[in-house]
Amino acid sequence: MSSTDSARPMGGAGQPRHGPGGRNRPARVSAFCALGGVAFLGNFATGIAWITPGVFVGLALLCALIAIPAGHVGRFRGRRLDGEGRGLVLTGILTGWLVLFVCVLAILAALGLAVGIAVLVDSV
Numbered sequence: 291m292s293s294t295d296s297a298r299p300m301g302g303a304g305q306p307r308h309g310p311g312g313r314n315r316p317a318r319v320s321a322f323c324a325l326g327g328v329a330f331l332g333n334f335a336t337g338i339a340w341i342t343p344g345v346f347v348g349l350a351l352l353c354a355l356i357a358i359p360a361g362h363v364g365r366f367r368g369r370r371l372d373g374e375g376r377g378l379v380l381t382g383i384l385t386g387w388l389v390l391f392v393c394v395l396a397i398l399a400a401l402g403l404a405v406g407i408a409v410l411v412d413s414v
Contacts, residue, residue: 324381350389
C-alpha cells in the first residue's frame with residue numbers, strides 16, 4: 291500500500307468512499323453546471339442581475355450548454371459503472387434543459403421588446 295492509498299477515506303468493506311456520483315465525474319460536472327445555471331438565473335430574484343442581465347443570462351446559457359452534453363456522457367459512463375450516479379446525471383440533464391429553455395425565452399423576450407420599441411418609435 292502506497293502513502294497515497296492510506297490518505298484516502300475508506301468506505302465499507304475496504305472500498306474507497308466516493309461522494310455523490312462516485313467515480314462518474316461527468317455526472318458531477320453536469321450537476322454542478324446545472325446548479326450554476328440555476329444560480330445565475332436566481333440572481334434575478336435578488337436584483338443584482340438586473341444591472342447586467344445579458345451577462346447573467348449568457349453565463350446561465352453557457353452552464354446549460356455544458357451540463358447537457360456532460361450529462362449524456364455521464365449517462366453512458368453510468369451504464370458502464372453499474373448505474374453509479376445515474377440519478378445525479380438525470381437531474382443535471384433535466385435541469386440543464388430547463389435552464390436552456392428559460393434562457394431562450396429570456397432572449398426572445400428581450401428581442402421582442404427591442405423590436406416592439408423600434409416599431410413604436412418608427413411609427414411616431
